[in-house]
Amino acid sequence: MTALPQERRVVTAIPGPKSQELQARRTAAVAAGVGSVLPVFTARAGGGIIEDVDGNRLIDFGSGIAVTSVGASAEAVVRRASAQLADFTHTCFMVTPYEGYVEVAEALAELTPGDHAKKSALFNSGAEAVENAVKIARAHTKRQAVVVFDRGYHGRTNLTMALTSKNMPYKHGFGPFAPEVYRVPVAYGSVSYT
Structure with missing residues (x-):
């Protein structure tokens, strides 16, 4: 694995010709609802x-x-993922459990503050984690209402769109949404968010 030099380098117009070619292919093959921020294609x-x-x-x-905490292509992550892929690509823990899942749950329990009993559930995405957190909270409290911070983004499933406060581009035209969602303000400085 060759480390990518940590420096900015611009050698073509942005987007370059290969990105423009891929954008044309994308337009023909990918649904318009899948947005992108940058007009370039990552190699x-x-x-x-x-x-x-x-x-x-x-x-x-x-x-x-998804790589905020470790950086892209972190050597330790690549090494561990490669080792896992060599053993098996995937099995649903709810069908056939495996030790790695238990190890992650144990590590999370160790890292979480407090001396109380701790258990974890792992999910495929942030939206799935948020939806399960709401289900767990509702089951535990026997209440339906959910309180979220204003300006929050929670995902693109129906329930997480209900929790997300920003209408465009996340939820405009996709309702109706789950009821019993209440917003409270959060300190955000002087930056405008609409």
Whole structure:
């Protein structure tokens, strides 16, 4: 694995010709509802840099969303994922459990503050985790109402769109949404968010 130099480098117009070609293919094959922020196509990423298919290196201000805490292509993550893929690609823990799931739950219990009993459930996405948190809270409290912070983003499933406060582009025209969602303000500084 070659480390990607941690420097910005622009060698073509943005988007470059290969990204433009891929954008034309994307327009023909991918549903319009799947949006993108950048007009470039990623070839590889490492640390805090994305390299597009045209060889431009851009600072990854979005952290690929899912790699915020470790950076893109972190060596330890690549090594562990490769080892796991060599053993088996996937099995649903609810069908056939495996030790790695238990190890992660144990590690989370160890890292979570407090000396009380701790248990975890792992999910495929943030939206699935939020939906399950709401289900667990409702089952425990026997109440239906959910309180969320204003300005929050929670996901793109029906329930998580109900919890998300920003209408465009996340939820405009997709209702009706789950009832009993109440918003409270959160300190946000002087930045405008509409």
